Amino acid sequence: MLKSLSHTARLEFTESIRARWFLVYALVFGAVMVLLLASGLTESRVMGFTGLSRTLTMYIQICMAILPIFVLITMVRSVAGDREAGVLEYMLALPVSLGAWYWGKLLGRYVTVFMPVFLAVVVAVIWAAIRGFDVPWTEFAFSTGLLISLTWCFLGIGMLISTIAKTSDVAQGAAFTVWLVLLLFLDLILLGAMVREQLPHEVVVGIALLNPMQVFRTASMLVFDPELILMGPAAHVILDAMGRTGFLIYGFVYPAVFGTLSAYAGFLFFRRGDLQ
Amino acid sequence: MIEFQSVSKTFQKRAVLDDISLSFDAGARVALVGSNGAGKTTLIRCLLGEYVCNGNVRVGGVDPRADRQGVLARIGFVPQLPPPLKIPVGELINYSANLCNSDPKHMEEVAEQLGLSMDSIRNQPFVKLSGGQKQKLLIGIALGRESDVLVMDEPAANLDPESRKIFFSLLSERTQNSVMLMSSHRIDEIAALVNRVVELDRGQVVLDDHVADSIDPSAIQDCNLSLSRDEEALAKSLAEWGFTNGDGLNWSGTVAGPDRLRFLGMMSRYAGLISSLELK
Numbered sequence: 243m244l245k246s247l248s249h250t251a252r253l254e255f256t257e258s259i260r261a262r263w264f265l266v267y268a269l270v271f272g273a274v275m276v277l278l279l280a281s282g283l284t285e286s287r288v289m290g291f292t293g294l295s296r297t298l299t300m301y302i303q304i305c306m307a308i309l310p311i312f313v314l315i316t317m318v319r320s321v322a323g324d325r326e327a328g329v330l331e332y333m334l335a336l337p338v339s340l341g342a343w344y345w346g347k348l349l350g351r352y353v354t355v356f357m358p359v360f361l362a363v364v365v366a367v368i369w370a371a372i373r374g375f376d377v378p379w380t381e382f383a384f385s386t387g388l389l390i391s392l393t394w395c396f397l398g399i400g401m402l403i404s405t406i407a408k409t410s411d412v413a414q415g416a417a418f419t420v421w422l423v424l425l426l427f428l429d430l431i432l433l434g435a436m437v438r439e440q441l442p443h444e445v446v447v448g449i450a451l452l453n454p455m456q457v458f459r460t461a462s463m464l465v466f467d468p469e470l471i472l473m474g475p476a477a478h479v480i481l482d483a484m485g486r487t488g489f490l491i492y493g494f495v496y497p498a499v500f501g502t503l504s505a506y507a508g509f510l511f512f513r514r515g516d517l518q
Numbered sequence: 519m520i521e522f523q524s525v526s527k528t529f530q531k532r533a534v535l536d537d538i539s540l541s542f543d544a545g546a547r548v549a550l551v552g553s554n555g556a557g558k559t560t561l562i563r564c565l566l567g568e569y570v571c572n573g574n575v576r577v578g579g580v581d582p583r584a585d586r587q588g589v590l591a592r593i594g595f596v597p598q599l600p601p602p603l604k605i606p607v608g609e610l611i612n613y614s615a616n617l618c619n620s621d622p623k624h625m626e627e628v629a630e631q632l633g634l635s636m637d638s639i640r641n642q643p644f645v646k647l648s649g650g651q652k653q654k655l656l657i658g659i660a661l662g663r664e665s666d667v668l669v670m671d672e673p674a675a676n677l678d679p680e681s682r683k684i685f686f687s688l689l690s691e692r693t694q695n696s697v698m699l700m701s702s703h704r705i706d707e708i709a710a711l712v713n714r715v716v717e718l719d720r721g722q723v724v725l726d727d728h729v730a731d732s733i734d735p736s737a738i739q740d741c742n743l744s745l746s747r748d749e750e751a752l753a754k755s756l757a758e759w760g761f762t763n764g765d766g767l768n769w770s771g772t773v774a775g776p777d778r779l780r781f782l783g784m785m786s787r788y789a790g791l792i793s794s795l796e797l798k
Contacts, residue, residue, distance in 0.1 A: 246617060253605060253613045260604040260643065329601040332656075335566045335669075336617045337590040517568040 246342035247349070254350025263316045268358040270312070274304050275362035279369055294370040295378050295466050298385055301366070302462040305359060305389060310396045310455060311421045313355050317400025318413035320351065321512065326410055331518045340517075344509050348401055356393045360386065384465040384490060391497040392458045398501030402508035424455045447479045454497040461493020519544050519697050520565065520667065525573035527560055527721075534560045535571065536721040542697045542714075544666070549708050550701040552718035558701040559598070561718070562669055565699075566595065577667065591618065594660035598671035598701070600644070600652035607647070607655060608640040620663035628688065629658025632681045649676040661688055666696040673700060674708070679759045679781075683738065683774035686711065710776035737775035743785075744768050744793040752788045759784075773797065 258264055278297050324330045334343065363386065367377050399420060407413035425431075427449050450456045464486055480489060520542040527535040535557045542548055550558050563569045567582030567589060575582060582589040603610060615622035626636045632654040639647060639655075647655065653676040660668065668689075674682050689698065689711060700708050705715065709729070717725035741761075745752070748766040756763070759781065761771030773781045778797065785792065 249613055249616045253609065256609050257603065257605045327602050328597065328599050329603065331563070331568065332595070332597050332601040334568055335590060335593070335595040335597070336614055337587045338617050339587050514570075516570055518563055 243339060243342050246338045247346040250338060250343050250346025251350035251353070254347045255353050258351055258354040264354060267312055267316065267355070270308065271305075271358045271362045272365075274308075275301060275366055279366060294366060294375050295381055297366055297370075298363070298378070298381060299463075299466045301363065302385055302388070302465075303459075305392070306455060306459050306462065309359065309389075309392060310424070311418070313393060313396040314400045314403070314417035314421055315414060316355070317351060317397055318404045318407065318417040319410045320347065320401065321404040321508075322407045322410040322413040323404075325518060328518075334517050340513050341509070344401075344512055345505075348397060348505055352394060352397055355397065356390065359389055359393065363389075381465050385462060387494050388458055388462050388465070391494045391501075392454070395454045395458075395497035395501035395504075398503070398505035398508070402504040402511070405508040405512040424453055427453045428456050428459065443479060447483075450480060451492075451496075454500050457493050457496050461490055464489055464493070519546075519578055520699075521574065521576040522561070522564075523574040523576075525561070525564060525571050525575060527557075527564060527569060527571040534721050535564070538573070538718075538721070538723060540716060540723065540726070542699070544695050544697060546714055547698045547712040548700065549705060549712040549715045550699060550718065551703065551705050551715060553703055555720075556703075556718040557721040558703075558718055559671060560721075562671060562699070562701060565669065566590065566593065592665055593667045593669055594663060594665035595668075596653075596656050596660045596670040596673045598675075600649075600656060603644040605644060606641050607636075607644055610644050610655075611659065614659045615663070618663040618665075625658050625662030627658075628662040629655050631684050631688065632657060632677070633684070634658065650678065650681070653677060654681060657685060657688075668696060668698045669701075670699070671701045672703075675702075679774075679777065682777055683772075686774045686776045708776075709779055738772045739775060739778065739797045740770070741773050741781075742768070742770050742794075742796045744795075745788075745791045746793050747791060749788060749791055752791060755784055767793075 278300055321330070324333070334340075363382070367382060370377055400417060403413050403416045403420065407416060450460070460480060464481070484492060520540075522538050522540045525535055525538040526533065538557075538561065550561065552558050560569065564571045564575050565577070565582065567575075567586050570583065577589045577592060580589050605613075611622045611625050614620075615625060630636055634651060634654045639651065644652065644655070653673070657670075657673060660670070674685055677685060698712075700712065702708050709715075713729060715725060715727050715729055716723060743756075743761070745767045753763070753766070756769050756771070759771060759773070761769045763769040785795065
């Protein structure tokens, strides 16, 4: 099982890095970091952030906006696209268990999508070290952990959609809808809804705690801004209830669990029905 | 070795397989024929455990849905349409060999016997190969591994005559203790390779007949041909079959035993030009 899984993961990685979407994806994250560094952001001081912390804060916020949709759109084509193209017919006729194939594919894709995101951060750290800025290693480690968790979360959601959808077009539409819904339930948009509709605090905070994008947003800001000065009202309520450490743990664990459960649900769908 | 018991499969309330019962023992070389939409590919996918179906499918007494790895370890498969994989050819061979516990070199050797130059394509993306190259490689992977069931969907459709000769010879080496199931919409493509013909029509078995062909699948027959006049299109076709000529009117070459029907089918288009034709 483990041998087949590792071979499948390697195959998926090799296949993915040759795809056009990966080129665009890697270029976007590379370009974002280069622009942040070239714009002199590291040397500016706005709202208390300076040095590499400021660059990382900006990068994390941009990741929150574009990483989920990139991961979803590329991932949902995975199983649905392979099914349409006849790849599944051949690959699943080889003696590989469905578990090894499914989870191997997910792991291979995970390495592929996380690599450019992480390498961009590494480039920033190297650049900061060369320019003589202090590298905030604790923040760097927390940010990396949160990015690991967010990437896994949306890969899991993408895999679920991909196994349920009959065609890759349907899968893409569903992925975009999921992303839009999660975006609409972010803290600052929730604030508007709360004021307008006079929703109970518990509902707003509950939604904020269930939305993995909001959890990532709050936790990633909490890394650099322990008082959450920049955040919306739901984040303050959550911070009061859970504390900084508690929420950082939650911010890492919840999206990872959400992604794992989504991927597992996808596996159950995949295993149950027609494979091709 | 292979059992289909009352197998039915429907897609959106349309029966694609309707109560199919078939049994293939070791040594069976089966042509699965029928027009497009007859149910050939669906039956193969049920055998490979890729479709959920009503009834029972067993390979060596085992349900392919229940023990995929165990069953698929016994089945070599060549699809009709090669998958559009971007991975390099070498990676595909290594992946397949690792899963099948086989030697990748053996797969490469079979592909090379079919005329594929592995050194020049090993690092090329699979999807960039020509149709014929893809087919040869997938045949190399299927025949270069241990298996006692061979399932092939239109396996020789993209092969040139020379490669077909070698392909037929390779198949003849492994027909004794194994089951070979070949799907085609044209019986003349595979007639001489099989000892049983199963025809499907709208999901039902309409013909299940045992056939006998005295010729060895690996046999090569000499062919001498005289024409009444030179014809450019025929000359081109004969050259593709590897025939040579002395004066433009007399041709000689070899034809693989199982390819006789196909060769004569090609020649029938030029029947008016043939003065004499000898196959021995």
